[in-house]
Amino acid sequence: MSTLKSAPPETETKPNPEEAASVIDTSKMNEGQRAALELTEAAREAPQERRSFVGGLFMGECDFKSVFPFPEQTPHDRDQGDAFLQRLEQYLRDHVDPDAIDRTGEIPDAVIAELGRMGAFGIKIPTQYGGLGLSQTNYSRAAMLLGSYDANLTALISAHQSIGVPQPLIMFGTEEQKKKFLPRVAKGEISAFALTEKGVGSDPATMTTKADPTADGKYFTINGEKLWCTNGVKAGVIVVMAQTPPKVVNGKEKKQVTAFIVEMDTPGVEVTHRCHFMGLRALYNGVVKFTNVVVPRENIIWGEGKGLRVALSTLNTGRLTLPAGCTGAAKRCLQIVKQWSNERVQWGAPIGKHAAIADKIARMAANTFAMESMTLLVASMVDKNKKADIRLEAAIAKLWGTEEAWRIVDETMQIRGGRGYETADSLKARGEDPVAVERLMRDCRINTIFEGSSEIMRLFIAREMLDPHLKVSGAALDSRKPAGERLQAALKAGLFYAGWYPKQWLPLGSALPAGVPGKLARHLRYAVKTSRRLARRLFHAMAVHGPKLEREQVLLGRFVDIGAELFAITATCSRASALMLQGSDEQKAGLLQLADYFCASARLRIDRLFQGLTDNTDRQGYQLAQTVLGSSVRPLEDGIVQEPDRGG
Numbered sequence: 183m184s185t186l187k188s189a190p191p192e193t194e195t196k197p198n199p200e201e202a203a204s205v206i207d208t209s210k211m212n213e214g215q216r217a218a219l220e221l222t223e224a225a226r227e228a229p230q231e232r233r234s235f236v237g238g239l240f241m242g243e244c245d246f247k248s249v250f251p252f253p254e255q256t257p258h259d260r261d262q263g264d265a266f267l268q269r270l271e272q273y274l275r276d277h278v279d280p281d282a283i284d285r286t287g288e289i290p291d292a293v294i295a296e297l298g299r300m301g302a303f304g305i306k307i308p309t310q311y312g313g314l315g316l317s318q319t320n321y322s323r324a325a326m327l328l329g330s331y332d333a334n335l336t337a338l339i340s341a342h343q344s345i346g347v348p349q350p351l352i353m354f355g356t357e358e359q360k361k362k363f364l365p366r367v368a369k370g371e372i373s374a375f376a377l378t379e380k381g382v383g384s385d386p387a388t389m390t391t392k393a394d395p396t397a398d399g400k401y402f403t404i405n406g407e408k409l410w411c412t413n414g415v416k417a418g419v420i421v422v423m424a425q426t427p428p429k430v431v432n433g434k435e436k437k438q439v440t441a442f443i444v445e446m447d448t449p450g451v452e453v454t455h456r457c458h459f460m461g462l463r464a465l466y467n468g469v470v471k472f473t474n475v476v477v478p479r480e481n482i483i484w485g486e487g488k489g490l491r492v493a494l495s496t497l498n499t500g501r502l503t504l505p506a507g508c509t510g511a512a513k514r515c516l517q518i519v520k521q522w523s524n525e526r527v528q529w530g531a532p533i534g535k536h537a538a539i540a541d542k543i544a545r546m547a548a549n550t551f552a553m554e555s556m557t558l559l560v561a562s563m564v565d566k567n568k569k570a571d572i573r574l575e576a577a578i579a580k581l582w583g584t585e586e587a588w589r590i591v592d593e594t595m596q597i598r599g600g601r602g603y604e605t606a607d608s609l610k611a612r613g614e615d616p617v618a619v620e621r622l623m624r625d626c627r628i629n630t631i632f633e634g635s636s637e638i639m640r641l642f643i644a645r646e647m648l649d650p651h652l653k654v655s656g657a658a659l660d661s662r663k664p665a666g667e668r669l670q671a672a673l674k675a676g677l678f679y680a681g682w683y684p685k686q687w688l689p690l691g692s693a694l695p696a697g698v699p700g701k702l703a704r705h706l707r708y709a710v711k712t713s714r715r716l717a718r719r720l721f722h723a724m725a726v727h728g729p730k731l732e733r734e735q736v737l738l739g740r741f742v743d744i745g746a747e748l749f750a751i752t753a754t755c756s757r758a759s760a761l762m763l764q765g766s767d768e769q770k771a772g773l774l775q776l777a778d779y780f781c782a783s784a785r786l787r788i789d790r791l792f793q794g795l796t797d798n799t800d801r802q803g804y805q806l807a808q809t810v811l812g813s814s815v816r817p818l819e820d821g822i823v824q825e826p827d828r829g830g
């Protein structure tokens with residue numbers, strides 16, 4: 183057996199756990215909070231020298247160079263993508279029945295086999311390992327196409343390819359691992375990713391699955407149980423996160439999480455339960471149990487103790503599939519709503535002519551355009567530079583895209599009225615169009631929960647948003663440090679802010695990109711001005727709350743959401759400006775109307791978010807929640823069927 187040589191990972195950035203630990207004061211945290219924070223901080227990628235576009239927004243910089251002009255696919259890349267997408271679309275239309283898949287809870291074997299033959303399981307896998315070798319942009323386009331048609335297939339392909347074996351191996355695998363596993367998974371052997379456990383949802387510090395090295399160090403024995411492993415029921419090979427023996431760093435034990443490639447036919451691996459959900463009824467998701475499962479050391483991805491960084495880095499790009507799939511679903515909703523709002527006549531007019539419905543349609547259209555613009559923009563950033571720091575951009579695309587997609591499906595349901603709530607089969611049985619809004623809604627709901635729940639995405643973005651400030655002033659505020667060191671750090675921080683802060687008040691404009699129509703240029707000027715306002719307000723919040731700001735989740739969430747809206751405005755203006763260079767005058771006018779409306783509504787949302795920074799009920803709400811959780815508010819509990827005592 184060859185020994186594992188750690189290949190230089192394609193996207194490796196320099197982690198510095200010591201530095202990370204030094205910028206956050208953990209002294210007032212409880213044991214669980216500290217463990218969780220230290221583990222995720224150690225797994226965090228150190229930001230690169232050059233701030234990303236969104237990273238800049240939070241610091242009052244609007245560097246349009248990285249997002250203008252909107253990146254176009256090269257003709258070669260587009261042709262390659264088109265060829266695959268045409269085959270995929272034709273196959274879906276002719277051979278896949280999403281309602282039957284939903285009804286039976288099964289994806290026919292023939293469909294999985296054909297998807298494998300056409301390369302859908304290896305879209306991004308390089309050709310030398312048997313994949314199609316397509317770009318992130320083309321992969322996102324495929325996810326959009328699938329998302330517009332069948333969410334079960336989207337989840338199958340995405341769990342396999344975005345988080346299953348292909349993505350971490352492309353990023354971190356050794357050449358031996360790539361040669362061994364990538365051709366298999368490219369051809370359709372299904373893979374999966376197993377991190378979650380009963381006690382491990384968003385917090386990996388509580389992981390109990392263990393991998394102990396054998397005496398000769400050549401193997402590891404895995405014991406434990408993983409929950410909700412998508413594709414686990416059908417997979418041939420999966421990535422498993424497990425705790426390996428702790429390391430001693432500076433005299434303190436540090437938990438180690440390691441990523442292993444595990445063959446599902448290894449003795450001791452067992453799928454003990456197939457899980458069933460509200461939607462995604464054909465998800466092959468299960469509980470996977472490991473009893474003395476022996477795995478060779480060669481199957482470690484990247485290195486012992488680097489599992490969480492493998493998982494986090496994989497997810498950075500991996501989670502981009504979600505906004506892509508959501509864009510597909512949102513476009514499908516628009517199609518449904520367009521037809522219905524024109525043909526359904528009530529109160530003497532097509533419902534699309536009633537202002538309350540028109541208002542929803544405008545919002546749906548504008549937000550779908552913004553969602554696609556962000557998704558394609560971030561995908562192109564990955565294609566341009568595999569090492570680019572896209573963490574914030576991808577997290578915002580996921581957070582914003584999945585939340586908006588849910589609202590869009592909800593409004594589609596409202597516009598379809600009673601028919602939205604009726605199943606496609608029932609509609610068909612009584613002779614109406616089997617429009618499956620009810621299925622779309624069930625399938626869509628999970629997107630704000632998995633691959634980083636909205637709450638966790640906001641915390642993740644907030645952590646990165648605060649990073650430059652923590653680096654400058656964290657040591658000064660850290661009560662663990664000696665007074666002298668803190669004073670020195672405070673002086674340094676003072677010097678930095680003496681230069682930085684006044685700049686946030688000056689009416690300096692970042693140069694606006696060329697070729698932007700006047701109406702949209704107005705919104706870009708707003709973005710420049712507002713990014714400085716955002717930076718100022720964030721600084722003020724830090725001054726008021728000090729290290730406690732980290733606990734003000736709702737407040738931080740507003741800053742995050744302002745940054746997200748500014749990114750959405752920029753991506754929308756960039757894409758609309760590029761698209762307006764071609765097409766008929768009518769097309770151009772439509773695009774301008776779409777982008778202008780989007781930016782105007784985003785600005786109103788931003789106004790409300792700024793207002794909420796000072797005018798809110800956060801504190802009161804938190805206290806009320808604790809009252810509700812901690813004691814009995816009788817009127818809230820009386821008059822309902824009481825749950826039997828669960829003996830907990």
Ligand SMILES: Cc1cc2nc3c(=O)[nH]c(=O)nc-3n(C[C@H](O)[C@H](O)[C@H](O)COP(=O)(O)OP(=O)(O)OC[C@H]3O[C@@H](n4cnc5c(N)ncnc54)[C@H](O)[C@@H]3O)c2cc1C
Binds near residue numbers: 382459634
């Ligand atoms: C259909 C489906 C498919 C899945 N597929 C996979 C898979 O393939 N592989 C895999 O490993 N996992 C998978 N998961 C697990 C999924 O990623 C988790 O459900 C998700 O990470 C959330 O974990 P949890 O459900 O335990 O929620 P918890 O972590 O228990 O959180 C509960 C709620 O509290 C919030 N919350 C948690 N911590 C905080 C905090 N610090 N601050 C504020 N709010 C907080 C959460 O956002 C959430 O709203 C899947 C789950 C489902 C339902």
